């Protein structure tokens with residue numbers, strides 16, 4: 026199987042503490058991998074390290090992107106090959122939605138060159154894919170949290186990179202737009218894109234091809250989303266406070282209540 030991202034002996038130090046402890050990981054090409062685990066497990070730090078976003082003196086080990094060492098890859102080439110959506114990401118608040126999405130085309134444009142037809146086509150497609158096209162002339166700073174997230178997602182899609190890394194992409198999205206995101210990712214992956222997402226919505230994460238389960242700066246399990254071993258690893262990492270069930274052909278993670286109190290039971 027071809028590998029999109031390979032990490033070897035990855036360590037990361039933030040402040041005084043080491044938060045990733047020698048991670049070895051291979052993420053398959055043309056597949057969707059979700060990274061899950063409790064708060065503080067190191068998921069965002071791992072994603073940043075894979076994206077090459079941690080300062081060099083803060084991490085050790087190596088990352089290869091599509092077979093090339095990230096350390097040796099020129100920044101523009103890296104930006105064309107791997108697009109990044111961060112958690113609570115800032116952007117220029119006074120830019121129009123259209124111009125924010127156009128920022129995703131920067132790695133393709135010559136210095137100070139005007140956007141060409143391919144850039145405009147990519148931006149229009151991305152804004153339509155995230156249902157943000159109707160507000161293309163509005164200013165980013167005047168959008169709601171969920172609207173804003175869809176514009177930032179459009180910026181990532183506009184890159185048309187073969188590898189997408191997304192940290193909490195569903196933040197602020199309502200259920201219909203979460204379902205849209207899910208379908209969009211499946212479509213991208215069917216077209217050969219590699220997607221890596223950090224998700225707290227475990228039932229959405231279970232729609233991925235593979236799950237990487239993290240705790241305490243280490244990977245405790247990597248496996249297929251449909252595997253019983255993956256479900257057991259998930260339940261274990263969340264202290265047996267969730268259970269994975271199969272409902273209408275989907276895997277669902279439901280809270281495992283210590284003192285069950287069914288909302289369906291009638292009041293006495």
Ligand SMILES: Nc1ncnc2c1ncn2[C@@H]1O[C@H](COP(=O)(O)OP(=O)(O)OP(=O)(O)O)[C@@H](O)[C@H]1O
Nearest residue numbers: 039040041042044063064065066067068069070071
């Ligand atoms: N700038 C920082 N300085 C010191 N420690 C940090 C810093 N940023 C994060 N950490 C610590 O690193 C650890 C891993 O953080 P990280 O954000 O990667 O976790 P996470 O799994 O993404 O968590 P969450 O689910 O809460 O977003 C946590 O213990 C966190 O407190």
